[in-house]
Amino acid sequence: MKNILFIGAGSMAEAIIHGLTAQQVIDAAHIFVTNKSNEAKLTQLHEAYGISATYELADALQQADLVVLAMKPKDVKAALEKIAAHIPAQTPVLSIVAGYAMASIEAILGARPLARIMPNTSAQIALSTTGVAYNAAVNDGTKQAITTLLQSIGTVIEVEEDQLHAVTAISGSGPAYFYYVVEAMKEAGLTYGLDEQTVKQLVVETMAGASEMLKRVDEEPQLLRKKITSPGGTTEAGVKALEKFNVKEAFTTCIADAEAKSRELANS
Numbered sequence: 001m002k003n004i005l006f007i008g009a010g011s012m013a014e015a016i017i018h019g020l021t022a023q024q025v026i027d028a029a030h031i032f033v034t035n036k037s038n039e040a041k042l043t044q045l046h047e048a049y050g051i052s053a054t055y056e057l058a059d060a061l062q063q064a065d066l067v068v069l070a071m072k073p074k075d076v077k078a079a080l081e082k083i084a085a086h087i088p089a090q091t092p093v094l095s096i097v098a099g100y101a102m103a104s105i106e107a108i109l110g111a112r113p114l115a116r117i118m119p120n121t122s123a124q125i126a127l128s129t130t131g132v133a134y135n136a137a138v139n140d141g142t143k144q145a146i147t148t149l150l151q152s153i154g155t156v157i158e159v160e161e162d163q164l165h166a167v168t169a170i171s172g173s174g175p176a177y178f179y180y181v182v183e184a185m186k187e188a189g190l191t192y193g194l195d196e197q198t199v200k201q202l203v204v205e206t207m208a209g210a211s212e213m214l215k216r217v218d219e220e221p222q223l224l225r226k227k228i229t230s231p232g233g234t235t236e237a238g239v240k241a242l243e244k245f246n247v248k249e250a251f252t253t254c255i256a257d258a259e260a261k262s263r264e265l266a267n268s
Ligand SMILES: NC(=O)C1=CN([C@@H]2O[C@H](COP(=O)(O)OP(=O)(O)OC[C@H]3O[C@@H](n4cnc5c(N)ncnc54)[C@H](OP(=O)(O)O)[C@@H]3O)[C@@H](O)[C@H]2O)C=CC1
Pocket: 007, 008, 009, 010, 011, 012, 013, 034, 035, 036, 037, 038, 039, 041, 070, 071, 072, 073, 075, 078, 079, 082, 096, 097, 098, 118, 119, 120, 121, 172
C-alpha cells in the first residue's frame, strides 16, 4: 500500500498520521490529507508531519491506494457524495466514522473493499485499542496493510461489523469512564488535605499500576482484588460501599446504554 488519502483532518486523522509518521510505517510523501475548508489546519499538518495537503480531490483519489474517511457522522454523506465520481472502482476505503454502516458507504461508492474501525483517543499516544471489521471484498494483503497501519496507534482486534457497537461502548467510549473514576477519586482525595498534584499522582499511578498488573500477571481481576482485600480491612470497607451503591450494576447499564445508543445512531 503506497499512498493513503485522509478525507478529514481532525483529531482522529492527526492521531493516525502522527502514528504512521513517528513509526515510519508510511513515508510522509505518500500521505495526503484534505478537509472541508480549514486551510490553516492542513498547513499545520503539512508543517508538523511533512504530509501533502490537497484540495485537488480528483487527482488525489486517482493516486490513493487507501482512502480513509475521518469526518464526523453528520458530514459523511456529503463527503461520500463529493468523492463518489472520482474514486476508482476497487480502491479500498477505511472508515473511522462511528456508527456509519458499510452498506451505507457501498450505497454511495459502490461495492468495494471496506473496513470500519473504532479506535479511542489514546491513539494520540499510540495506546488505542482499535476494533476493526472488514467486508468480504478485503483480501489478505489489504488486511495486513490495514493492521500494520492501525498498530501504529496501538493494538488491533478484528471483530464482525455488528460487534463494533459493543467495541464502541467498551473501548471507544471507555477512556471517558476511567476519566470519570479518576475525577471521583481525585475529588474524594482532595477532602483529606492532600494537595492536588499529590492526589493526581496517587490516583493516576494506581490506575497505571493496576492496568500493568492486569496485562503482565496471569490472574483474573477478581483474584487480584481478593489479594488486596484483608478480612475486616480497609479495602473490604471500601468495596462494601461500592456494592452498597451498585457500582457493578451501574457499569453494566453504562455499557448497555452506550451499545444501544451506538445502534440507535447507526439507524438514524
Ligand atoms: N473522538 C473519539 O473518541 C472517537 C472518534 N471517532 C470518530 O472519528 C471521526 C472523526 O472525529 P474527529 O477527528 O474527532 O473529528 P473532527 O471534528 O476533529 O474533524 C472532522 C474533519 O472532517 C472534515 N470534514 C467535514 N466534512 C468534510 C467533507 N465534506 N469533506 C472533507 N472533509 C470534511 C473537517 O474539515 P473542516 O475542519 O475543514 O470542517 C475536519 O477536518 C468521527 O466520525 C468520530 O465518530 C471514532 C472513535 C473515537
